[in-house]
Amino acid sequence: MNNALITSLNERRIPQPTYQAAFAVSEAVDLHFKKHFNIARLNAVQELAPEPSVEVIEAIIDVAFWASLGREEGHSPKISLAFLPEEMAGMPLVFKHRLPFKTQNLTKLAPAVERPGIHLGIWIEDGELYLWGTTREIPGLCFVLEVVEPGLLVVKHRRIDGLGKFVNVATLKGDQIKVVDEISQNASERPPIINSLLGFTSHYSNNDADSINVLVQLATAMRAHGRGGAVLVVPADTDNWRDSIIHPITYPVVSAFSGLSDLTKQIDQEKNLLLWQNMLRQAVDSVGGLTAVDGATVINDRHELLAFGAKIGRSWKSKRVDQIVLTEPVIGSSASVIHPATLGGTRHLSAAQFVFDQRDAVALVASQDGRFTVFAWSPPENMVHAHQIDILLL
Incomplete structure (x- = not known):
């Protein structure tokens, strides 16, 4: 009997x-x-996580929401919850006694897993969800719920x-719900970074490099600081961008720094994938730190650093x-035409002008x-298109 059927039989109790938004969003999440x-099954993908049901989705969101409002020794909980049995986790830390999936247990455990x-691993038996331990490794499409701050939850998957x-x-x-819109009218015009954040990049190909979008990693790093x-x-093959920069540039790079570029080319040869990922993360963090300096960081489409500030x-x-x-890639939202100054301050206005x-x-x-915005030129609209993508980066 497979995990999905076992879950279906066990979840009836x-x-x-009691958190109404959990009920309101569960069907859309279930459809996703x-x-x-x-x-994944049509593409014969192996080692998939158990598929969550509507009832499981509702229950996990409900308990996590009320736990997010609690405090432990003055701190609000920050927790990531994953729905899978312990035998599907890689090198898990398993509790000797399973814990009921209750608000107070999440609040107590939060400092250990923030x-x-x-x-925190969650599974179901005899109609009851329980906490079995912790893990850093989860299978593909594993349902994850992250408690970001009091009242703010993000549903995601690996x-x-x-x-x-x-x-x-x-x-x-x-009571505010935003569901990511994977299929929108401007899908063909989206910059690659947005397609990558939506999960559209080569899930089922054998070329791992296709699924790595360095700009996604960089966006996460620059938002984090x-x-x-x-x-x-x-573009790497022209210097026309210099016409839109005030000279002299505060911090130019003598020759294009190719640390990120070199790492993106190494994945096919790198046998130790974990080591490669750590090296890439360090390189991204180094460049991401430069974005905290006043002014813009300039890289080319080969991910070579040209200047910052x-x-x-x-x-x-x-x-x-x-x-x-x-x-915004959210179901139910609509496009609006605005003056760029209304979107934010000088940084947004200058970025719109640059594009x-x-x-x-x-x-x-x-x-x-x-807030995070990607500016790109849209030929069909004949204007700059601002893609507000905060929902994809949380």
Whole structure:
């Protein structure tokens, strides 16, 4: 009898959620997982996590939400919960006595598992969810719920190939629900970084390099330092981008630093994947730290670092950008045409101007409050398109 059937038989006694948003979002989350599990099975993907049911999704969200509002020794809990049995986890730490999946147990355990990459394991038996231990390794498509801050939860799952950031499915903040829209009208015009964050990059191919998007890692790093920042991604075969930069550049690089570029080329030869991932993370963090310096960090599309602390100025060949289109990859949201100054401060306005001038470039902008925007030129709309992607980076 497979895990999905066992789960279905056991879950019938799970109590109804008292957090109404858990009930409201569960069907959309269930549809997301059904779709991706079906695709994985059609592609004969092995070692998949158990598929969560609507009842399990509701119950985990419900308990986690109420736990997020508690405090342990003055600290709010930050927890990552993974739905799988202990035998499917890699090198798990297993409790001698399983613990009921209750709010008070999550609050008590939170200080021990708040470091990134550690998950509290949840499984079900005789209709009751329980905590069995912790793990750092989980299988593909494993349902994960992260408690980010009081009242803020993110539903996500591990990528099939296990590389890169988890794929976000939905966020819940109090009674506000946002479900990621995987299929939108502007899908063909999305920059590659957004497709990667949505989980569209080569899940089922044998080429691991295809599923690594360094810009995703860089976006996560620049958002994490909390100081705000901007990255300009320019073509490697032209210097036209310099027309939109005020000279002299504060911190130019004498010759293009190729640390990130070299690492992205090494994956096919690197036998120790974990070592390679750690090296890439360190290189990304090094470049990500530069984005905290006032001004923009400039890299080319080969991921070579060209400069940081660069001040953006309008090109002498161009005019001022006066409108952009703004979208968010959320079901039910609609596009709006706005003046770029209404989106944020000088950093957003200058990034929009840069992409308006340099239409083969992309600009990534992180705000101090956690908002993250990708600016790219849209030929169909004939204007700069601002993709607000906070929901994909939590």
